[in-house]
Amino acid sequence: MKPHTDFVTWFRSVAPYINAFRGKTFVVAFGGEVVADGKFVELVHDLNLLASLGVRLVLVHGARPQIEARLNERRLQTIYVRGMRVTDAATLQCVKESIGRVRVEIEALLSMGLPNSPMANADIRVASGNFVTARPVGVIEGIDLMHTGEVRKMDIAAIRSRLEQGEVVLLSPLGYSPTGEIFNLTLENVAAEAAIALKAEKLVFLMDTAGIEKECPDSSEPPLLRELTVAEGKALLVKLANKTAKLSDDAQLYLPFAVRACEGGVSRVHLISRHVDGAMLQELFTHSGIGSMISEGPLQNLRKAGIEDVGGILQLIEPLEIDGTLVRRNRELLEMEIDRFVVVEHDGMIVGCAALYPFPDDNAGELACLTVHSDYRSAGCGDALLRNIETKVRSQGGKKLFVLTTRTAHWFVERGFVETDVGELPKAKQGLYNYQRRSKVFVKEI
Secondary structure (H helix, E strand, O other): OHHHHHHHHHHHHHHHHHHHHOOOEEEEEEOHHHHHOOOHHHHHHHHHHHHHOOOEEEEEEOOHHHHHHHHHHOOOOOOEEOOEEOEOHHHHHHHHHHHHHHHHHHHHHHOOOOOOOOOOOOOOOEEOOOOEEEEEOOEEOOEEOEOEEEEEEEOHHHHHHHHHOOOEEEEOOEEEOOOOOEEEOOHHHHHHHHHHHHOOOEEEEEEOOOOOEOOOOOOOOOOEOOEEEHHHHHHHHHHHHOOOOOOOHHHHHHHHHHHHHHHOOOOEEEEEEOOOOOHHHHHHHOOOOOOEEEEOOOOEEEEEOOHHHHHHHHHHHHHHHHOOOOOOOOHHHHHHOHHHEEEEEEOOEEEEEEEEEEEHHHOEEEEEEEEEOHHHOOOOHHHHHHHHHHHHHHHOOOOEEEEEEOOOHHHHHOOOOEEEOHHHOOHHHHOOOOOOOOOEEEEEEO
16 A cells, blocks of 8 residues: 555645646756757656646757867867857857757657657647847957857747747757847857746756755755855855855856846746756655755745645645644634644745644643644754744743643753643643643743
8 A cells, every 4th residue: 555655645745836837937958968968868758748737848958069079070169258159250150050950959859759658649849940139249358259149139929929839949049130140149048038038937957967066065964055045146156256165167157047037037947967867857846856946035934824824734734643743633623723823835835834822811822733844844944933933922921832742742842841740731721631642741931
């Protein structure tokens, strides 16, 4: 039975994401290395799955290794300025040839029927074209970048029209001017501007490293910065400019555009490894993800619960009710008592909750149903909930807080609670005490 139970638990855990992502626009950016290494076939499976779930996809590809190979064949040298290639006429010819070949190869791979795969017979229609208007970058550090450009605007109406018809839009790192000139663009510039213009829900960069690495990783913690706000991202970029921080080449390349995208209205930007099969699915459909995520502000907040949170709270406390840690609460009771609850919400998901039952005649309050999702127990959610409840008790004139528990005694002792007996409970609570559960009673003077 356990495999079936695990499957049901897993399916329920991803269902909220499936519902939330349907009809949303994702921009996925990847370098030419993904095609050159033959890894794009694996990516096609995941893209096909996302499309089948109703996600609108805009793909932005690069072609740097292919361009480098073509330049080497012709013995042409390249100068880079701030990570951008100086594109003269000869280089532009190599750029056009390389990008054209990569685009055709991607379109061919997206057109596969994916035989012998979970997405067999799935059909992806691809739309590409002159969606990007560009302008020249100009002169930087005294060097004219010539045919190197940057995005001026996107033909958003045309892109949305294709997306509404169920097509996947493929953008190449080339832009066109109203006078017919062609400009060599960077994929990160195209991806960020497309995501901003489309008001995309997500922008995903596939990179060589796993994400943004911590400067001094603790051996007991993941080596990656899993979540960053725009402010934290900017602070990291300042440290990088001052040479007081180090980042991988890819992180240096993508982080500035991730920050710009978030400031421009993109909900989330994800930096993940292109080397991990299914990395995009792991990042998008799991609580902890697999890479680094950037957002405009903090994803986690503690707030008063509302009736719309009942389902999330029930899902959170169900495992602890099953193993006997918590007393069972049915939906009707929870709906009636929802005003007593506070919740910790992380990126739209309820990851913690607690309730306060006041006993004004005894200047006391009961802390009940303190629960934190297992993935967030090391993030201080429990302490934040406890502090919130203590503040509420004080504001109501209470002098002490008590709790009944069967499994978490040490956690409360470590936070100043002292064990006592049932006789110390408020009279009204003594009459409700369950002698079969034999919960231990702890009290804290506040």
